[in-house]
Structure formats: C-alpha cells, structure tokens
Amino acid sequence: MEKPQRPYKSFEEYRTSGLPVGFDSGGWPCTQCRGLGCEACNNTGLGTKEDCKQAYKMIIDEWKKDVEVYKAYKAILTKLTKQEIEILKAVGI
Numbered sequence: 117m118e119k120p121q122r123p124y125k126s127f128e129e130y131r132t133s134g135l136p137v138g139f140d141s142g143g144w145p146c147t148q149c150r151g152l153g154c155e156a157c158n159n160t161g162l163g164t165k166e167d168c169k170q171a172y173k174m175i176i177d178e179w180k181k182d183v184e185v186y187k188a189y190k191a192i193l194t195k196l197t198k199q200e201i202e203i204l205k206a207v208g209i
C-alpha cells in the first residue's frame with residue numbers, strides 16, 4: 117500500500133491546474149468540465165468560486181480519508197512480525 121499523495125498542494129493549484137489554453141487564469145473554472153464548456157456551465161467553461169471551493173474540499177476530504185486508512189494500515193503493520201508481513205505481501209495486500 118502506497119502513501120496517498122495529496123492531489124493538490126493548494127486551492128490555487130486546484131483552481132489553475134489542467135485548464136484549457138486561453139482560459140482566463142483569474143477566472144473560476146466550471147467544476148464539471150474544468151473550463152472546456154459543458155451543459156452545466158452553458159458552454160462558458162466558467163463556474164463559481166463557491167463551487168470550486170466545494171469541489172476542492174471534497175477532493176481534499178477524500179484524500180484525508182485515504183491518509184487515515186493508510187495510517188491505520190501502517191499501525192497494524194507495526195504489530196505484526198516480519199514473517200507475518202512477508203505473508204501479507206506474498207498474498208498481495
């Protein structure tokens with residue numbers, strides 16, 4: 117099990133990453149299409165700050181949950197013997 121990587125370092129990185137060429141770098145991209153234009157944004161590619169904040173929060177919350185699972189997994193490993201860990205690795209956990 118790999119340690120989950122934080123998907124975005126900051127809200128600003130989330131807002132600006134993967135936007136299409138020519139997208140106003142100061143604008144708020146639609147959370148459905150990331151600025152490409154879709155039904156949800158009436159093909160403008162634009163969304164609201166509030167939607168962006170909410171989407172970012174959901175992504176980060178998901179990542180935090182994954183980190184908790186990872187921590188629990190690591191805590192369990194410390195209680196096992198080397199041999200038990202080898203067995204788990206052998207069966208692909």
Ligand SMILES: [Zn+2]
Nearest residue numbers: 146149154157
């Ligand atoms: Zn859209």
